[in-house]
Amino acid sequence: MSGNNTPPEPGPPASGAVDWARMYGELWRIRLFEGHVQRLAAAGEVPGFPHLSTGQEAVAVGVCAHLTREDTLFTGHRGHGHTLAKGGDLRATFAEILGRESGLCRGRGGSMHLVDARNGMLGATGVVGGNLPLAAGAAWAAQVRRTTHISAAFFGDGATGAGVFHETLNLAALWRLPLLLVCENNGYAEFTSRAEHSNVAHVSAFAAPYQVSAATIDGNDLLAVHAAAGAAIARLRRGEGPYLLECMTYRMSGHYVGDAQQYRSKEELAAVREKCPIERLKRHLLASGMAAEDLDRIAEQARLEVQRAVDEARASPRPDPATVLECVYWSPELSSARARVS
Amino acid sequence: MSQTFIEILRRALDEEMARDAAVHLLGEDVAVGGAFGVTHGLVQRYGAGRVRNTPISEAAITGIATGAALCGLRPVLEIMFIDFATLALDCLVNQAAKYRYMSGGQLAVPMVVRTQSGAAGGAAAQHSQSLEAWFAHIPGLIVVAPSAPNEAYGLLKSAIRLGDPVLFIEHKRLYAMKEVFEPPAELPPIGRARVARAGSDVTVIAYSAMVRSALDAAEELGRSGIEVEVLDLRSLVPLDMTAIGASVAKTHRVVIAHEAVRSGGFGAEIAARIGSALFDELDAPVTRVACPFAPIPFAPELEQALLPGARNIVHAVRTLCS
Numbered sequence: 176m177s178g179n180n181t182p183p184e185p186g187p188p189a190s191g192a193v194d195w196a197r198m199y200g201e202l203w204r205i206r207l208f209e210g211h212v213q214r215l216a217a218a219g220e221v222p223g224f225p226h227l228s229t230g231q232e233a234v235a236v237g238v239c240a241h242l243t244r245e246d247t248l249f250t251g252h253r254g255h256g257h258t259l260a261k262g263g264d265l266r267a268t269f270a271e272i273l274g275r276e277s278g279l280c281r282g283r284g285g286s287m288h289l290v291d292a293r294n295g296m297l298g299a300t301g302v303v304g305g306n307l308p309l310a311a312g313a314a315w316a317a318q319v320r321r322t323t324h325i326s327a328a329f330f331g332d333g334a335t336g337a338g339v340f341h342e343t344l345n346l347a348a349l350w351r352l353p354l355l356l357v358c359e360n361n362g363y364a365e366f367t368s369r370a371e372h373s374n375v376a377h378v379s380a381f382a383a384p385y386q387v388s389a390a391t392i393d394g395n396d397l398l399a400v401h402a403a404a405g406a407a408i409a410r411l412r413r414g415e416g417p418y419l420l421e422c423m424t425y426r427m428s429g430h431y432v433g434d435a436q437q438y439r440s441k442e443e444l445a446a447v448r449e450k451c452p453i454e455r456l457k458r459h460l461l462a463s464g465m466a467a468e469d470l471d472r473i474a475e476q477a478r479l480e481v482q483r484a485v486d487e488a489r490a491s492p493r494p495d496p497a498t499v500l501e502c503v504y505w506s507p508e509l510s511s512a513r514a515r516v517s
Numbered sequence: 518m519s520q521t522f523i524e525i526l527r528r529a530l531d532e533e534m535a536r537d538a539a540v541h542l543l544g545e546d547v548a549v550g551g552a553f554g555v556t557h558g559l560v561q562r563y564g565a566g567r568v569r570n571t572p573i574s575e576a577a578i579t580g581i582a583t584g585a586a587l588c589g590l591r592p593v594l595e596i597m598f599i600d601f602a603t604l605a606l607d608c609l610v611n612q613a614a615k616y617r618y619m620s621g622g623q624l625a626v627p628m629v630v631r632t633q634s635g636a637a638g639g640a641a642a643q644h645s646q647s648l649e650a651w652f653a654h655i656p657g658l659i660v661v662a663p664s665a666p667n668e669a670y671g672l673l674k675s676a677i678r679l680g681d682p683v684l685f686i687e688h689k690r691l692y693a694m695k696e697v698f699e700p701p702a703e704l705p706p707i708g709r710a711r712v713a714r715a716g717s718d719v720t721v722i723a724y725s726a727m728v729r730s731a732l733d734a735a736e737e738l739g740r741s742g743i744e745v746e747v748l749d750l751r752s753l754v755p756l757d758m759t760a761i762g763a764s765v766a767k768t769h770r771v772v773i774a775h776e777a778v779r780s781g782g783f784g785a786e787i788a789a790r791i792g793s794a795l796f797d798e799l800d801a802p803v804t805r806v807a808c809p810f811a812p813i814p815f816a817p818e819l820e821q822a823l824l825p826g827a828r829n830i831v832h833a834v835r836t837l838c839s
Contacts, residue, residue, distance in 0.1 A: 247588065281621030290620035297587050297624065302611050308577040309612060312584020312592075319541070319566065319590060326584075339607070342577030349572070502618045503656050505625040505680035 195460060196473055198236050198397060202453045203477035205232045205256040208265060209428075211485045212255065212272055212286070216432040220489075222274050225286040228256040230395070230427030233452035234359050235260040235329070237400025238420075241408045242327060247297045247313040249306040250329040252287045253359075254299040257329050262294035265484035270491050277491040283502065304330065304337030307356070311343050314352035314417075323412040325353040332360040332369055335378050347417040348385040354417040355407055359394060361426040366438050379421040387417050394422025395452040398459065425450045519695040523555050525666040526687070528698070529673040530556065530593065534563050537591060540677060543569040543578060544595030544631075552597045553633065553692055575604035579630065583613045583682070586628040591677060598644050599634035599686060602652075613682040614657030626682045629673070635688040635726055635776055636813045636824055645813035647725075647777035652684045653753040653786070659683040659707060660753040664728035666696040671705045672751060679707055688726035688776075708755030712764070716746035719770040719834050722761065722787060724750040727774045727806075727825075734830035743838055753783050761787070762795055769800040772833045776825060779807035804833045 209227045216225050228235065231253070239260035242248065250257040258268055263279065271278025272286045279291050287301035297313060300306045310328035317324040334340050335358070347354045358378040362369055375381065382389030388410070392403045400422060407418040427447045429436045436444070448454060457470055520528075534540045542556055542563075548570040550557030560568040571578045575596060582592035596602050602609065613626045636645035653660045659681050663669035669687065676683040705711070713728055714735050721731040728749045735745035748764050750757065765771055771791060773784035788803040806829045814820055 249584070279621070280619060280623065283621045284619040288615075288619040290616075290623050292620065292623040297584075298616070298620070300612060302607050305580070305607050305612055308580020308608065309584035309587065311577065312581035312586070313588045314584075315581055316585045316588035316590050319585075339576040339580065342572070342574035343580070345572060346574060346577050346581065350569075502620075502622040504659075505617050505627075 200473045200477050201236045202232045203474045207481040213432050224431040226253040226431050227428040228253045231424045232256050233397040233400050234394045234422045237397050238404040241405050244295050245324045247295045247326045249310040250299045252301045258289045261296045263291045266487045270488035275491045276494040282494040304334040304339045307343040311347050314354040325411040327355040329357045344385045348387045351416040353411040356419045358421045361424050382419040389419035391421040394424035397456045519697045522666040522691045522694045525670045529670045533677045539591045541567050542593050575601050579605035579608040582628050586626045591627050593629045596632040599632045599648050600643050600646050614655045625680045627680045629676045629683045631685045633687045637690045641815040642812035650783040662686040662725040664749045671701045675704045675707050690726045710750045710757035710760035713749040714747040716744035718744045720746045720764040720768045721772045722748045723774045730827040733827035765795045765798045770837050771803045774806040778810050780810050782807050801837050806830050806833050
């Protein structure tokens with residue numbers, strides 16, 4: 176039989192003890208990784224128009240800390256952080272964003288369409304809201320197989336304007352799917368504020384009519400995200416139906432690299448540092464007795480790791496144009512037919 | 518004993534569900550048989566977990582089928598009318614069709630979307646369209662359009678076993694068509710056309726219900742000494758250019774017949790390929806029989822006036838051979 180997708184390899188279970196230091200490093204890895212994306216995009220080395228999650232890293236890290244490799248994840252156009260937090264290799268992810276053969280998707284997907292099946296990161300979509308029913312489908316498959324695996328979908332508040340958000344919420348509730356809907360409410364849908372998009376200020380308010388459990392939390396507080404996601408995912412694994420977790424966060428960067436951001440005031444942008452999830456975790460860890468040098472060492476380690484991955488990705492080969500027609504169809508029996516199709 | 522298209526199609530679904538526990542049906546009303554009764558009785562046999570009724574949410578259910586396919590299920594989704602596939606286009610076009618490619622071959626979408634198209638009985642403009650050319654335009658999708666009950670049986674089973682997203686288009690006028698059930702010696706590979714009737718004077722290329730019309734036309738033309746070869750494409754993607762080439766080399770004259778509107782219809786693609794690859798074989802320009810550029814009307818007189826059928830094919834062949 177052709178076309179069977181390989182399930183992710185069993186990975187280590189989510190750890191019992193909370194490793195804040197590891198997560199602090201993870202926040203830095205994502206931040207620095209995207210810093211390189213921004214720099215190289217501005218220099219013209221990154222094709223397309225990447226979208227950064229700078230300022231939103233705590234959501235990715237806090238949620239993914241509870242996911243095993245068999246749990247699936249679907250994200251949207253702002254998905255670099257989710258991919259890395261789910262276990263994505265720094266070099267292969269960066270290489271994909273550069274469009275290289277050694278990238279996760281052999282340079283066929285790019286920044287908006289990352290897939291890392293080995294780690295259960297089953298896809299990103301550039302069409303807002305398009306990932307939500309896919310995640311529900313993965314949750315359905317997990318339910319059919321009677322596993323305790325769950326499926327998580329990350330999306331922005333802008334996705335609630337799409338009908339498919341409501342369709343998915345309704346279906347997930349009706350079928351009691353193990354689906355975690357993680358809304359990163361960053362206050363902006365592309366270039367326009369939430370208030371101009373909807374009278375519904377909080378995305379979690381959509382949950383009640385469908386009888387879905389939900390919460391709105393501070394998404395820039397890693398501890399809050401970690402606690403809320405942990406509780407929600409435990410419920411999902413017990414088969415208690417879907418959960419909508421709205422994480423209030425702030426997009427510190429523009430909608431995409433190059434966005435002039437004329438819709439935000441200088442004062443608003445100046446207050447960004449106060450919101451930074453890395454700064455906030457750092458303050459918490461210092462207050463709880465961690466040494467500043469240790470934290471600096473973690474950040475430095477992340478910087479070196481990311482720098483090495485970026486260097487390797489930039490040095491890796493570009494795809495061979497002769498392979499451009501590969502992977503259109505799965506079925507080997509269609510490979511000759513495909514030549515006739517094209 | 519002869520059986521209807523619907524009964525034979527149901528048999529294919531039943532057998533594939535029995536054969537492979539990964540096969541799951543979902544769609545609006547499928548647990549009560551669906552709007553046309555194709556899935557009737559399957560919920561009793563396989564349970565509500567494998568024959569899942571859904572809300573009227575084409576976008577979400579197509580996405581759910583796609584996501585489940587990514588995770589190893591083999592969903593067979595029913596979209597009640599192809600006209601409603603418009604609501605599922607993001608998933609079909611942007612997600613399902615591109616998964617294999619965009620993931621660099623990491624993932625596939627082994628999913629069949631059964632849907633139903635064509636005009637009959639006053640279904641009117643929003644329940645009668647033939648939209649297959651849209652989907653044939655999308656790399657990554659397979660488009661199958663069976664012409665008869667036994668054909669549908671084999672093609673549906675092959676489609677379910679494929680590793681790619683398949684749009685399986687049933688024609689509502691064929692649902693009542695009867696044949697004695699004959700399982701094929703082996704399942705037809707997707708992408709291989711079939712000669713539905715051999716002939717030497719002109720080739721009529723058709724698919725779906727138009728094969729029936731072409732066979733009727735061939736019968737009539739045969740009485741006046743014109744031997745028509747009817748080529749049933751079975752699938753638009755992949756398109757069997759080898760079979761088309763073999764037939765054109767024999768007859769040197771081609772009529773392409775489909776119910777979809779002529780402008781931008783799949784016939785244009787076939788004509789263009791014949792024009793560029795088989796120009797030297799042609800004794801006459803390639804002719805198309807298709808629907809005029811108008812929505813499908815409601816009133817029976819208007820519907821009949823618009824729809825192409827055997828009479829149009831007869832006329833086109835006579836013109837070509839005169």
